[in-house]
Structures are given as structure tokens and as C-alpha cells.
Amino acid sequence: MIFSTSRLHPEARRTLDGFGLFEVSADESALAGCVALLAWPSDIDYSLLARMTSLRVIQTISAGVDDVDFAKIPAGVAVYSNAGAYTGPAAEHAWALLLAAAKGVGVRSRTENYILGGRTLLVLGGGAIGSAVAKIGKAAFRMRTVGVSRSFKDPGAFDARRGPDELEGSIPEADAIVDALPLNRRTRSVLGYRELSKMKRAAVLVNVGRAETVDEPSMVRVLKERPETRYATDVFWRREGKEDFSSGLWSLPNFYGTFHTAGGLGAEEALRRAEEAAVGNLRLALTSGRARNLVDRSDY
Amino acid sequence: MIFSTSRLHPEARRTLDGFGLFEVSADESALAGCVALLAWPSDIDYSLLARMTSLRVIQTISAGVDDVDFAKIPAGVAVYSNAGAYTGPAAEHAWALLLAAAKGVGVRSRTENYILGGRTLLVLGGGAIGSAVAKIGKAAFRMRTVGVSRSFKDPGAFDARRGPDELEGSIPEADAIVDALPLNRRTRSVLGYRELSKMKRAAVLVNVGRAETVDEPSMVRVLKERPETRYATDVFWRREGKEDFSSGLWSLPNFYGTFHTAGGLGAEEALRRAEEAAVGNLRLALTSGRARNLVDRSDY
Numbered sequence: 001m002i003f004s005t006s007r008l009h010p011e012a013r014r015t016l017d018g019f020g021l022f023e024v025s026a027d028e029s030a031l032a033g034c035v036a037l038l039a040w041p042s043d044i045d046y047s048l049l050a051r052m053t054s055l056r057v058i059q060t061i062s063a064g065v066d067d068v069d070f071a072k073i074p075a076g077v078a079v080y081s082n083a084g085a086y087t088g089p090a091a092e093h094a095w096a097l098l099l100a101a102a103k104g105v106g107v108r109s110r111t112e113n114y115i116l117g118g119r120t121l122l123v124l125g126g127g128a129i130g131s132a133v134a135k136i137g138k139a140a141f142r143m144r145t146v147g148v149s150r151s152f153k154d155p156g157a158f159d160a161r162r163g164p165d166e167l168e169g170s171i172p173e174a175d176a177i178v179d180a181l182p183l184n185r186r187t188r189s190v191l192g193y194r195e196l197s198k199m200k201r202a203a204v205l206v207n208v209g210r211a212e213t214v215d216e217p218s219m220v221r222v223l224k225e226r227p228e229t230r231y232a233t234d235v236f237w238r239r240e241g242k243e244d245f246s247s248g249l250w251s252l253p254n255f256y257g258t259f260h261t262a263g264g265l266g267a268e269e270a271l272r273r274a275e276e277a278a279v280g281n282l283r284l285a286l287t288s289g290r291a292r293n294l295v296d297r298s299d300y
Numbered sequence: 301m302i303f304s305t306s307r308l309h310p311e312a313r314r315t316l317d318g319f320g321l322f323e324v325s326a327d328e329s330a331l332a333g334c335v336a337l338l339a340w341p342s343d344i345d346y347s348l349l350a351r352m353t354s355l356r357v358i359q360t361i362s363a364g365v366d367d368v369d370f371a372k373i374p375a376g377v378a379v380y381s382n383a384g385a386y387t388g389p390a391a392e393h394a395w396a397l398l399l400a401a402a403k404g405v406g407v408r409s410r411t412e413n414y415i416l417g418g419r420t421l422l423v424l425g426g427g428a429i430g431s432a433v434a435k436i437g438k439a440a441f442r443m444r445t446v447g448v449s450r451s452f453k454d455p456g457a458f459d460a461r462r463g464p465d466e467l468e469g470s471i472p473e474a475d476a477i478v479d480a481l482p483l484n485r486r487t488r489s490v491l492g493y494r495e496l497s498k499m500k501r502a503a504v505l506v507n508v509g510r511a512e513t514v515d516e517p518s519m520v521r522v523l524k525e526r527p528e529t530r531y532a533t534d535v536f537w538r539r540e541g542k543e544d545f546s547s548g549l550w551s552l553p554n555f556y557g558t559f560h561t562a563g564g565l566g567a568e569e570a571l572r573r574a575e576e577a578a579v580g581n582l583r584l585a586l587t588s589g590r591a592r593n594l595v596d597r598s599d600y
Contacts, residue, residue: 096399106406112566266412
């Protein structure tokens, strides 16, 4: 039996045919019989976990699992993320932020135009989103693509592939940087003042990963010191566990933001597809053991 | 001998080695000896033309020639445009406007995200810029591309190619429309209220051609009537011969604009390349007769 913290689309429910499914709520005996939990991390009620004595698998509907409180999850429970489920919309969003910032769309005054064609694109994170962003840079704008990652899902997307220790050294050559990193203990504040001040002055930094991979005070300082440098983000720093869109960055003319809508606010289709990806992967986890995106809990 | 209305970059000057070159000004006898005029249309001093008794060729540095007053140019003078010289930067700019409007970058409030991947892109104008815009849609975002044009420079860029009489019928199927039309008597106000109100409600219209291909009062009316429909433009309507950026559109939340910077404000390299393209073509016109972009004066 499976417990889902939210009501599923009919297509997703159909994928789970053959399993018992509880949505939103379940009584004590049902909880005790559930082998799997399908959830948005922020919806997980950790007090229920103690009563889910058969629990083997948690599958998130979100791509990231940085909001999961791993300390409260029994060691024997496998956690699967939904990485890759938002790739198309997230890559579109990264390019929207990058191009808008390069051309000054939304500034509402005459702004210098940064040409991207043929220049160097540095992508942080070699997962599905980072790879898709790099492929667009090559196919659409003949950019030279450099990737920095622990591992590369699609090595051919990058003209140069580098390890995390080469991050700082790669920054000065980039005309555009896209941060598509997951947030974990290795990536938190990986872009601090030292790294950010190595950017070319007329460069654009885009964040479609997690805000906390960038150090907030350093970002504010760099944008104030260097009016030509532009930062465009869909993700904001969390305060008291909640993403806070009311950043002081909004007052700066070289800042561009959207409100964490890359996953598809209003784009029901994108959300439905993400749910289907999660459910399909959960089915694999329960039946074949060939599921993708098993989380390495030591990263968190 | 050649007369250029502006001072040329050294590279462009070198391309004209072997010709006499006057920049910015020339005395009477020099003017009488000039066979070619290299100019931005707005810089042409028509009173000089009567004294340029040897004039055979005018080459513009601008891509468009809609600002040229053809009635004041002797019939025997061949006019060449610089179409294609801004293709890369203009296609980048079109995509910046399209993606920014689809994602609400610059709106500064939570805005519905329109997914473009796999949807239908209608491009008006099958010249160099329109073709480049379509190719990006296919290569980067797997879009179905429909082109409407009198002729197609790169037919393979479009999944469907249609004539100007099919414009109105093509509008309802488009999720995104990019206007890359030149302005001439056939294209002026080609998008009026009837055409604009055939757009899908959640569609984006981008203009990187000329503002006057869109009827201004109709555009304002459509954006007011349909808050989901978005218009993003780099070009504005001219008043008393001068592009007027102070449009009433800026007060509408579904409007996105840049200040005619696609050609490369601040991007010295883009402007230098455009000048080199013009000069190279002028050289061909004077030496081999194999120059591109001979303007059909009956269009204007």
C-alpha cells in the first residue's frame, strides 16, 4: 500500500493500479500497512513516520530533496528524488533568465546588450537540467560550454568537463554562468565573495538550482560593487524554513527575478508530468528495484 | 570614390583599400566624383545627392531601408540594404523577449509561466533573422515552426511555409509569434485588431522587425482586453520621423520592452561586424556586380 500526501492526477493514479493507495489521509491500520510514501518534502508529517512500520521507500515529487529532514527518517528507508522531472521547463527558465538579463528585458530603461553567441557558458551541475541548459547553449547560440560537476549525466553536452575543485578557476573565463546545483552539504554557499568577484565584469549569473548555493550577503555586495555584473534567479533564500521572495536584491538595477515558477506555475501540464515521473519511478522502486535517483543520504 | 556618412572602423576602411574614401564630409569636386554612398538612412543628406552626379550605388549600414526616402534618389541609383548583418544578435534578442515574456521576467510579481517546449512558433518574415529565430526554436526547444513570408531564405528552418495571404489563418495555431518583417507598403499595419484578436489567449507576440508592422491602437486594445496575452518588442512607433520609446504600452503589465538595442547597444563587436558586412557588400557592388540585398524600390 502507498500513502500520498497529495491528491494525484488520474493518470498518475492509474500508474499505481494494483497497489492500495491512500491520498492525503489514512487511518492507523492503513498507515501501518504502507510500504511507500509519495510526498512533497514540505508536506511530510514526520510524526506519522513512526506509525508507518512497513515503510521501505519515500519518493519525492520535488526534484530536490534538500527540504527532507533525513535525521527523522529510519535508516532502512530508501529515499528517491524526482530529479530530471522538470528538465524541459527548468532549462527554458534558465535561458529566459540568462537572455533577459543579457539584454536588459524588464529594466525599463536603455540597457547595455551583452551578446552571448559564440561566448563561454559555464554550467554548475552536470545533472539533467545543467546538461539541457548546456545543449541549448551549443545548439542555439554556438556557445562554448564548460561544466563543473561531480558526475556528468550527459558528458557530450559539455566542451570541457571539470571537477568541483576546478570551480573557482573556471569562473573567470565565463561570459554566462548557470547554477543548476542541487543543495547539499557540499554545495551550500559554494559561490561566496571570493568566487563571485572572479566573474568577468560584464557577465551574467543565473540560478535555477537553490538560492543557498550562493551566499546572499556576498551576492548583494558584488552587485553593488559591480553594476555591469547581473544576477538572475528563480530561487530565493529560505528564512525560517520558507523561501522568502522579499529579498533586498529587488532594489538593485542589475538584478532579475522570478518567483520560483520554473517548475511550472500555471503550467498544469508540467506539474502533471512531474507527478507522473515520480509515480512511475516509485512503481519501479517497489517492483523491480531498477528505480532512478536513489538519494545518497551522506550528502545531506 | 566612396562617400561614407560616418567614420569607419579600421577593418572596414581596409576593405575599401583601392577606392578613394571620404568620411563625414567632402568638398564639391569630391562629391561629384563619388560613385557610391555608404550611410545610415537617417544620416542621408538628400540635398547632397543632386551634387553627386556620378552616384551609382547606395549601401545602407542598417538592415532595414524603410527610413530611406526613395522618391529623392535618382532612378538609376541602385540601393543595397545590409539585411542579414545583424542576424545573430537580433535572433538572440527575439528569444530574450520571447522567453522573458513567457516566464514573466521583469514583471516583479508572481506570474504565470508559459511553457514553450514542443509548442508552435509562428515566424513572420522568412529572411535571415526570421530563419535564425525558427532554427533556435527547433534546435533548442523542439518547437513546430511555421513561417509566413513572400520568400524563404532558409526553407529548412520551417516545418510549414506559407504565403502572406495565409497570415491571418496561421495566427490561431501559434503559442508564440515572432515578427521579423521588414517595413514596406505590403507589411505596414499587417497586424491589426482583426489579426491580433485571433491569437490564442495565452500567447506571446514578439517584434524585432519594425513597430509599424503592428497597428499601435489595436495592440493597446488587445493587451487591455486580454491580460493573458503578452507583447514584447524592441522596436517602437515613430512620431515625426523619430522612434518614440515613450509608448503608453509601458503601463500595461503584459507588455515587455527593450529600447531598440537588438543591433547591439554597447556591443561594439556587433556594430563593427555590421559595418564590415556593409562595406564588403559595397565592394562587391562596385567591382563584380554580385552584391546581395538589392532593394526592390517598388516595395517602398
